[in-house]
Amino acid sequence: MTAYSSTVDTQLGPFTAVTTASGAVLASGWTARIDDLLPVIHKSLRPSAVAPRADLGDVTKAIVAYHEGDLTAIDAIEVHQTGGEFLLHAWDILRTVPAGKPTTYMDYAALSGRPAAIRAAAMACARNAAALFVPCHRITRTGGGMGGFRWGIEIKRQLLAHES
CATH class of the missing domain: 1.10.10.10 (Winged helix-like DNA-binding domain superfamily/Winged helix DNA-binding domain)
Structure with a gap:
């Protein structure tokens, strides 16, 4: 599976998200390094490749909106994680x-x-x-x-x- 990543500059520093092709977040955090994120994705969901994108659509919009004060902007974003x-x-x-x-x-x-x-x-x-x-x-x-x-x-x- 190929995933996509994008980094947004925020008031708290760079924020990077890794998403599926459909836009579900696999991993995210305040880093500019994709290598900080890939290891925390469950093995069964870990992508075989990650392609950078300038924008991840709704995910990027939510990141920007949240950091600009719309604290509910993140609520509708789909997330894929797995575990027990x-x-x-x-x-x-x-x-x-x-x-x-x-x-x-x-x-x-x-x-x-x-x-x-x-x-x-x-x-x-x-x-x-x-x-x-x-x-x-x-x-x-x-x-x-x-x-x-x-x-x-x-x-x-x-x-x-x-x-x-």
Whole structure:
């Protein structure tokens, strides 16, 4: 399968997305390097080739609109990720956490149907390949600590400030 990639300059730095031919996001994040994204795509979805494009249509529009203040622009973008039943459900739940209303890992575990599985909920965030479109940055530690984020704590802090 051939996928497509594009990098957009944002206020937080370069943001790159990798999509299927139909426009579903396979991976994304605040980087200009495609090599930072390909390893996080599940092996069964990993493309055999990635062709650069200047624009990825609706995905590029959503990236720009989100960074310009339309916090719901990312909501309708299709994402393709795969994993076990819990991971798939947990990623779906992440997409329901509203901008400006971050939740804790503990509450996220409960929303995902497994209140005692706080570490599993954190792992779902860590394994999320489609940053921004599956907004794992909206999950924080109890007491307001940032927790981890693949693209750095400062990016996470700025995203949460942008959404508040």
